[in-house]
Amino acid sequence: MNAPLPSPFKARDYRSDVAPVWCPGCGDFHVLMSITRALAALGRPPEEIAVISGIGCSSRIPAYTNCYGFHGVHGRSLALATGLKVARQDLTVLAISGDGDGYSIGGNHFLHACRRNVDMTYIVMDNRVYGMTKGQPSPTTEPDWDSALSPGGTGLGPFHPLVIALASGANFVAREFSGDLKGSTRTILEAIRHPGFSFVEILSPCVTYRPDEKDWKNTVHPAVVEETDDPARAARRIMTDDGMNTGILYRGRRAPYVAHVSDTRVDIAALERDFEI
Amino acid sequence: MTASGTVKKSVSIAIAGSGGAGAITAGAILLEAAGKSGWYGMMNRSVGPQIRGGEAAALLRLANHPVECMSEEYDLLIAIDWKNANRFAAEMPLKADGLIVSDPSAGEVPEAVGASGAAVAEIALKELAKAIPGGRENMIAAGLAAGFIGLSIDHLIEVMTTKLSPKGDAAVAAGRICLEAGMAQAARHPKGFEIGAADLKNQGRWLITGNEAVGLGAVRGGVRFAAAYPITPATEILEWLAPSLAKIGGALVQAEDELSSINMAIGASFGGRAAITATSGPGLSLMMESLGLAAASEVPVVVVDVMRCGPSTGIATKSEQSDLNIAVYGFHGDAPHVVVAPLTVADCLYTTQWAVHLAEAMQVPAIVLSDQSLGQARVLMKRPVNLSFLANRKTYDGKIDAAYNRYALTADGISPMAIPGTAGGQYTADGLTHCERGTPSTRRSDQREQMDKRHDKVANFDYGVHWGEITGTGETVILTWGSITGPAREAIRALKKDGIEVKLVAMRLISPFPKEALLASLEGARRILVVEQSHSGQFYRYLRSNCDLPGEIRRFHRPGPHLIGAAEIGNRIRDWQNP
Ligand SMILES: Cc1ncc(C[n+]2csc(CCOP(=O)(O)OP(=O)(O)O)c2C)c(N)n1
Numbered sequence: 118m119n120a121p122l123p124s125p126f127k128a129r130d131y132r133s134d135v136a137p138v139w140c141p142g143c144g145d146f147h148v149l150m151s152i153t154r155a156l157a158a159l160g161r162p163p164e165e166i167a168v169i170s171g172i173g174c175s176s177r178i179p180a181y182t183n184c185y186g187f188h189g190v191h192g193r194s195l196a197l198a199t200g201l202k203v204a205r206q207d208l209t210v211l212a213i214s215g216d217g218d219g220y221s222i223g224g225n226h227f228l229h230a231c232r233r234n235v236d237m238t239y240i241v242m243d244n245r246v247y248g249m250t251k252g253q254p255s256p257t258t259e260p261d262w263d264s265a266l267s268p269g270g271t272g273l274g275p276f277h278p279l280v281i282a283l284a285s286g287a288n289f290v291a292r293e294f295s296g297d298l299k300g301s302t303r304t305i306l307e308a309i310r311h312p313g314f315s316f317v318e319i320l321s322p323c324v325t326y327r328p329d330e331k332d333w334k335n336t337v338h339p340a341v342v343e344e345t346d347d348p349a350r351a352a353r354r355i356m357t358d359d360g361m362n363t364g365i366l367y368r369g370r371r372a373p374y375v376a377h378v379s380d381t382r383v384d385i386a387a388l389e390r391d392f393e394i
Numbered sequence: 395m396t397a398s399g400t401v402k403k404s405v406s407i408a409i410a411g412s413g414g415a416g417a418i419t420a421g422a423i424l425l426e427a428a429g430k431s432g433w434y435g436m437m438n439r440s441v442g443p444q445i446r447g448g449e450a451a452a453l454l455r456l457a458n459h460p461v462e463c464m465s466e467e468y469d470l471l472i473a474i475d476w477k478n479a480n481r482f483a484a485e486m487p488l489k490a491d492g493l494i495v496s497d498p499s500a501g502e503v504p505e506a507v508g509a510s511g512a513a514v515a516e517i518a519l520k521e522l523a524k525a526i527p528g529g530r531e532n533m534i535a536a537g538l539a540a541g542f543i544g545l546s547i548d549h550l551i552e553v554m555t556t557k558l559s560p561k562g563d564a565a566v567a568a569g570r571i572c573l574e575a576g577m578a579q580a581a582r583h584p585k586g587f588e589i590g591a592a593d594l595k596n597q598g599r600w601l602i603t604g605n606e607a608v609g610l611g612a613v614r615g616g617v618r619f620a621a622a623y624p625i626t627p628a629t630e631i632l633e634w635l636a637p638s639l640a641k642i643g644g645a646l647v648q649a650e651d652e653l654s655s656i657n658m659a660i661g662a663s664f665g666g667r668a669a670i671t672a673t674s675g676p677g678l679s680l681m682m683e684s685l686g687l688a689a690a691s692e693v694p695v696v697v698v699d700v701m702r703c704g705p706s707t708g709i710a711t712k713s714e715q716s717d718l719n720i721a722v723y724g725f726h727g728d729a730p731h732v733v734v735a736p737l738t739v740a741d742c743l744y745t746t747q748w749a750v751h752l753a754e755a756m757q758v759p760a761i762v763l764s765d766q767s768l769g770q771a772r773v774l775m776k777r778p779v780n781l782s783f784l785a786n787r788k789t790y791d792g793k794i795d796a797a798y799n800r801y802a803l804t805a806d807g808i809s810p811m812a813i814p815g816t817a818g819g820q821y822t823a824d825g826l827t828h829c830e831r832g833t834p835s836t837r838r839s840d841q842r843e844q845m846d847k848r849h850d851k852v853a854n855f856d857y858g859v860h861w862g863e864i865t866g867t868g869e870t871v872i873l874t875w876g877s878i879t880g881p882a883r884e885a886i887r888a889l890k891k892d893g894i895e896v897k898l899v900a901m902r903l904i905s906p907f908p909k910e911a912l913l914a915s916l917e918g919a920r921r922i923l924v925v926e927q928s929h930s931g932q933f934y935r936y937l938r939s940n941c942d943l944p945g946e947i948r949r950f951h952r953p954g955p956h957l958i959g960a961a962e963i964g965n966r967i968r969d970w971q972n973p
């Protein structure tokens with residue numbers, strides 16, 4: 118295989134001068150670094166990349182990049198990104214969410230984006246808490262996690278995003294840890310390059326409302342098995358892992374979504390003729 | 395019955411039957427054949443709550459002049475059967491000099507129908523159809539109606555042939571014999587329903603529904619992306635756009651819900667493509683938050699709301715004008731945007747194309763308030779003229795040396811928009827309050843300046859003469875909006891014949907409120923009748939909250955599904971003139 122040409126871009130070419138609002142030590146800083154590094158490695162100029170998000174601490178990311186960005190409403194990053202990518206096939210589109218944004222209020226879009234398999238990359242920064250609203254449980258929070266809104270915990274088992282992504286038809290499924298810059302960068306780059314809908318869940322600690330997550334650096338571990346293109350194998354593995362396995366777990370072969378196009382190309386006058394009697 | 399030999403200018407026909415009887419097909423054939431003969435017309439369908447089957451009636455009005463509304467009373471009722479007559483009776487009242495065609499094998503004419511005093515002609519539709527191999531009652535009914543109104547058999551057969559040819563030659567042959575048999579029956583019955591001479595100067599009719607006209611207006615304006623979630627009575631817009639956009643190099647995506655469809659449209663528009671979605675009240679409710687995003691982030695998008703009876707699921711198949719409030723006021727915060735309303739079926743094209751132009755020019759969301767009575771009506775109209783409204787977005791070409799500010803404060807409030815792919819134009823569109831560059835901000839000055847900018851660009855835009863339609867003169871005015879325009883115009887024509895001059899002011903631009911233009915049009919008015927199809931009088935309240943109307947004001951409003959008709963409007967004016 119030919120070695121790809123070195124990219125003319127550096128990670129900083131993808132970074133804006135806007136200072137993040139994040140708390141010192143927030144895992145999201147690392148995710149921003151991994152994204153800009155992956156984009157530099159990809160080598161497309163910043164103006165050909167769009168970073169689309171919803172609402173949350175994590176969703177603040179677009180303005181911190183030097184790409185085209187859209188900071189939309191809570192939960193709808195995938196819908197915005199889908200419309201953009203279908204209308205503009207030529208762009209590289211990244212959709213970004215937090216676990217609240219992507220799995221709770223935007224949960225339905227997650228299912229259908231996986232199903233639809235539009236060629237884009239979806240990065241969810243999972244801190245198992247609603248950071249921006251100051252510490253409420255999210256769909257990935259442990260059942261006994263105590264908070265003002267759910268004293269004693271929700272009692273609900275956490276949602277398993279990777280299983281759901283796989284079952285819904287995502288074409289690339291991976292988990293990374295924000296602190297592992299190398300691993301995250303590599304996986305994001307692979308996700309962007311893989312055709313179809315690529316889903317990367319990044320465990321990104323919320324040091325403020327989940328200080329316990331500072332320990333993640335000790336509990337994450339690379340997946341012991343090789344990645345697979347067999348959804349059944351991937352499902353079995355993801356179902357039984359401890360949620361701390363990192364790496365690319367599934368790389369599918371589904372053809373990406375293309376909008377219906379007609380064999381016949383006509384002008385508007387031809388459409389109008391249908392109304393003539 | 396009308397005196398034999400009288401020629402009418404407009405005839406209204408209802409063909410009723412249970413689901414599967416083919417009443418709608420019969421009506422569609424009549425309408426198109428009437429168009430080929432140089433007439434005009436309009437067809438609406440009445441369908442029951444059943445998904446499939448159940449009751450169905452074709453409601454037609456055919457005339458030798460353009461028609462913009464259905465009539466409130468029918469001249470002819472042809473019942474293929476009486477299975478659902480009681481439900482229909484209220485919807486299609488007959489004139490006292492009208493005619494009921496009833497098949498004796500279908501039983502007695504129901505009391506609710508017979509009470510009109512219309513004459514009854516007993517014609518054995520079923521028996522006649524049975525005698526023809528492959529014959530069907532609906533085709534006999536079509537032939538019968540054509541015979542009554544004096545429609546040429548040639549055009550009827552021509553249209554039937556195209557419609558039935560997918561079913562094979564036998565179906566066409568049987569159809570032809572049925573049409574002829576129906577016509578022969580009509581000849582044996584009293585005359586009086588012939589429509590006068592056709593308008594042969596203005597040939598080249600279009601046959602189009604309001605929903606199709608919306609779709610066409612959108613693509614004419616430059617729309618190349620649509621996102622869709624089906625809902626009655628808007629779905630036909632999306633179903634027309636799907637293949638049409640594909641043919642002209644655009645795309646339609648079916649979304650998982652309206653939260654998604656509106657955001658897909660906004661995303662595509664952010665990418666530089668003029669984008670649209672269509673829905674009805676329940677869907678518009680779901681879209682409101684994201685429409686606010688489009689307003690704040692200044693991304694153009696068009697949403698067509700084909701209104702139906704609300705609130706909640708309401709009556710999905712029936713018209714109302716009760717989404718005015720949500721369209722104007724449904725946003726949280728102050729979110730300047732545009733609301734326009736087509737006035738007639740033909741105007742659905744004009745208004746939608748204008749909406750695309752406005753949204754793109756001002757980089758705002760535009761809501762088009764159509765309704766079921768326009769969207770699902772099929773009309774014969776003159777070929778529309780080409781309009782100059784085009785999507786013409788002010789974009790950033792990347793050639794300015796200074797740093798690019800997406801939300802720069804400009805004289806007209808409109809800032810050049812960078813389209814992804816343009817080097818040097820990178821910015822983040824944001825629903826958070828932002829500074830000129832687009833960076834989130836909580837500063838007082840940024841909130842104030844950006845609010846002013848978004849307000850000014852919409853408030854100071856030149857809407858020209860398109861804000862409304864004014865017809866007639868006089869000190870008595872009918873003031874209305876949207877789909878009531880058709881019946882109001884018809885009422886005014888009838889009043890004029892009686893020597894009563896009434897002026898019509900019909901508003902196409904709802905928001906921003908065209909105060910100056912409206913008040914100028916009402917100068918000298920002594921009596922204003924405000925007419926609308928809503929229970930609470932949303933339009934009236936909206937008018938009153940925005941200006942002081944001159945003269946004495948009365949209002950006439952009611953909820954759907956009982957459409958407000960021309961005669962009722964006319965009577966309100968007559969009563970006022972002769973207290
Ligand atoms: C419609 C709506 N509901 C609620 C909110 C309030 N809200 C803002 S961010 C957020 C949760 C964000 O959580 P997550 O996506 O996990 O992101 P994080 O802040 O943890 O990165 C909520 C509920 C909102 N902005 N919009």
Ligand code: SF4
Nearest residue numbers: 140143174248323324
């Ligand atoms: S609240 Fe948590 S998620 Fe938000 S910025 Fe602070 S550490 Fe990060």
